[in-house]
Amino acid sequence: xxxxxxxxxxxKEAKKGEIIDIKALIRHPMETGYRVDSVGQPIxxxxxxxxxxxxxxxxxxxxxxxxxxAANPFIAFSTVATGTGELVFKWEDNRGEVVTVTKKLTVTx
Amino acid sequence: xxxxxxxxxxxxxxxxLRTRPLNPSSRKPEGLSGIQSPVSKHFxxxxxxxxxxxxxxxxxxxxxxxxxxxxxxxxxxxxxFASFQFAAGIILSLTALAVPSDAKPLPSGTTFLSDxxxxxxxxxAANPGMLWVSEGAQLWEQPAGGANKSCASCHGKAEAxxxxxxxxxxxxxxxxxxxxxxxxxxxxxxxENQKAEPYAYESDELLSLTAFxxxxxxxxxxxxxVTGKAAPFYEAGKAFFHQRxxxxxxxxxxxxxxxxxRRLRGDTxxxxxxxxxxxxxxxxQSLGSLHRRLRSCSFGVRAIQFDYGSQExxxxxxxxxxxAEGVAIETPAIRK
Numbered sequence: 001x002x003x004x005x006x007x008x009x010x011x012k013e014a015k016k017g018e019i020i021d022i023k024a025l026i027r028h029p030m031e032t033g034y035r036v037d038s039v040g041q042p043i044x045x046x047x048x049x050x051x052x053x054x055x056x057x058x059x060x061x062x063x064x065x066x067x068x069x070a071a072n073p074f075i076a077f078s079t080v081a082t083g084t085g086e087l088v089f090k091w092e093d094n095r096g097e098v099v100t101v102t103k104k105l106t107v108t109x
Numbered sequence: 110x111x112x113x114x115x116x117x118x119x120x121x122x123x124x125x126l127r128t129r130p131l132n133p134s135s136r137k138p139e140g141l142s143g144i145q146s147p148v149s150k151h152f153x154x155x156x157x158x159x160x161x162x163x164x165x166x167x168x169x170x171x172x173x174x175x176x177x178x179x180x181x182x183x184x185x186x187x188x189x190f191a192s193f194q195f196a197a198g199i200i201l202s203l204t205a206l207a208v209p210s211d212a213k214p215l216p217s218g219t220t221f222l223s224d225x226x227x228x229x230x231x232x233x234a235a236n237p238g239m240l241w242v243s244e245g246a247q248l249w250e251q252p253a254g255g256a257n258k259s260c261a262s263c264h265g266k267a268e269a270x271x272x273x274x275x276x277x278x279x280x281x282x283x284x285x286x287x288x289x290x291x292x293x294x295x296x297x298x299x300x301e302n303q304k305a306e307p308y309a310y311e312s313d314e315l316l317s318l319t320a321f322x323x324x325x326x327x328x329x330x331x332x333x334x335v336t337g338k339a340a341p342f343y344e345a346g347k348a349f350f351h352q353r354x355x356x357x358x359x360x361x362x363x364x365x366x367x368x369x370x371r372r373l374r375g376d377t378x379x380x381x382x383x384x385x386x387x388x389x390x391x392x393x394q395s396l397g398s399l400h401r402r403l404r405s406c407s408f409g410v411r412a413i414q415f416d417y418g419s420q421e422x423x424x425x426x427x428x429x430x431x432x433a434e435g436v437a438i439e440t441p442a443i444r445k
Contacts, residue, residue, distance in 0.1 A: 007243055009234030023234040027241075029394075071394035072237040 008089055008101050014081035015109045023076045024051070026091050026099065032067040048093045051075060055105075056085030081107045214330070214435035217384055218444055221370075221377040230443040238320060238389035238441025241313065241396045245321025248314060254305025260318075263302065267325050275323035275438055276331050279427045281338040288342045288423045291319045292398060310417035316396050320387045323440035330437055331384055333430040346428030349421060355412030361425075376445055382433040383426060385442025396441055399426055 010022040026048070033045025045067060053061040060079045089101040219227060229235045249267055252259045264270040279290040282297070289297065295318050296307035308315035335343035350361045364373070365381035372378070386399040393401075400417045403425060407414045415421045 005240065007234065007239060023232075025234065025237060025240060027237075072240065074235055074237065076235070 006089070006091065006099050006101050008103055010087070010103055010105070012104070013106045013108060016081060016083070016107050018081045019078050020081050020105070021076065021078050022053075022087070023074070024053075024089055024101075025072065025074045027072050028091070028093065030065075030067070030069055030071045030073065034067070045094060048073060048091050050092045052090050052092075053077075053079075054088045054090075055079060056083065060087075081105060083107050215369075215380040215382060215432065217382055217433075217436050217439060217442075218379040219385065219439060219442060221379055222443065222445070226443050226445075230439065236389070236441060236443065238387070238396050238443065241317040241320045241387070242324050242441060244313065245317035245319070245324075248318050249321060254299065254303035256302060256304045258303050260298070267321065271322045271325040273326050273329055275326040275440065276329050277333060279342075279423055279430060280334060281342070286338060288339065288420075288427060290399075290418075290423060290426055291322055292400075293418060293423070295319060295322070311398055311401060316387050316398060319398070320396060320441050323387070323438060326438045327440070328437045330435045331430055331433045333427060333434070335427065335431050339427065342424045342427050343431060346424035346426070349425045350428050355407070355410035357410040357412075359410045361406070380432070381429055382436055383429045384433045384436045385439040385444060387440060388442040388444045390444045392445065399429075402444075 005028070006024070006026040008022070008024045011020050014020050028048050029046055030048065031043055031046040033043070033047075035043045037043050047067050047069070048065050051061075051063045051065065051073075052059060061077050063075060065073065084107045085105060087103045087105055089103070091099045219230060222230070233239050246267075249260045252262070260267070275291060278294065279288050280294075281287070282289050282294075287293075292310060292315055295315065299305045299307050308318075333339075353360045353363075361381060364378050369378050369380045383399050386402065387396050388402070389396050390402070398417070400419075400422045403422050404414045404417075
């Protein structure tokens with residue numbers, strides 16, 4: 001995968017119990033495997049299969065993706081700020097490539 | 110091929126898709142001439158011959174602007190109603206003089222997007238084009254080539270040094286006298302200053318750096334220079350814009366001036382403004398350059414698709430940038 005394939009947007013700080021919105025965007029062709037190239041050869045499937053998010057080691061979000069998802073998937077979800085910790089965003093594709101982004105959340109109050 | 114058959118087509122000609130009879134048989138002669146005269150590789154040379162033909166049209170446009178005043182003068186001493194008409198005529202004329210047709214910037218392509226897409230474009234976290242912008246930010250800092258210099262080695266922080274740069278491009282390079290767009294300027298920097306291989310046009314690296322540089326001018330009005338050395342390029346671009354081409358025998362202007370804002374199949378015809386490029390087109394599911402978009406348009410009218418970075422498209426890019434004068438830069442915009 002190329003440089004800087006992923007962008008994650010979320011607040012750096014939150015109050016305890018607050019619901020925070022998280023947006024994750026990754027660059028990926030999400031090639032379905034159903035198409036053929038200009039000389040008629042099938043283009044192999046190349047998709048992200050799983051997106052997981054852990055918050056201080058606990059899984060808070062998981063999504064299985066299929067060939068029906070468009071290129072450069074954008075995923076928005078929310079979670080509850082329970083305590084200061086790291087959120088780890090992980091994308092895994094069918095070629096075994098893994099992209100990981102880590103963001104720190106500081107919880108006050 | 111003689112440019113003769115096209116010489117009557119001027120910006121103010123008024124002949125458009127709307128006024129043209131749609132009966133295929135009545136269009137036949139023009140359609141045939143279009144097939145026989147696709148834009149040739151010698152187009153640039155032939156442009157000079159027929160550019161003057163645009164001038165009568167421009168005069169007619171001026172005459173039209175003054176005509177209410179002229180009519181009013183003739184009627185003023187007949188009746189009170191006529192003098193009212195005269196006054197109204199003056200007001201109309203003054204309004205027309207005070208606000209020339211090209212003073213107000215044309216609406217950006219974003220105007221035609223759905224509310225959802227507008228929101229997605231405005232949100233840095235949701236706009237997929239920002240993936241390329243962040244890659245551009247990394248490339249900016251990355252040393253490359255024989256000189257082992259990064260963009261930042263010379264230009265420092267892009268936020269300061271590149272602010273407003275995209276509003277001035279395409280521009281003529283003083284040393285070579287060539288017209289360069291942002292992509293061309295970046296590649297010139299690579300070969301001259303970094304002693305590196307130029308990026309391939311439409312490569313992710315070049316798109317990323319271009320988008321990153323253009324992003325620094327976000328919200329700033331486009332303002333290219335079309336005088337002096339740039340004038341011949343501008344005139345060639347303008348001629349290209351009004352040149353009928355391809356099997357469909359359409360000029361850019363016939364869709365993007367005469368019919369802008371109307372529907373063409375599933376989409377609204379835009380004003381052909383380059384202020385959002387490189388842009389993320391949903392059709393491409395990727396960021397793409399303006400030249401990729403122009404190639405799509407050429408394909409659409411079944412005309413010659415020029416190469417990425419070709420002189421024809423550079424000239425056209427300059428003309429489009431001038432048309433977009435005053436329109437805010439939105440790179441990376443989302444387009445359908």
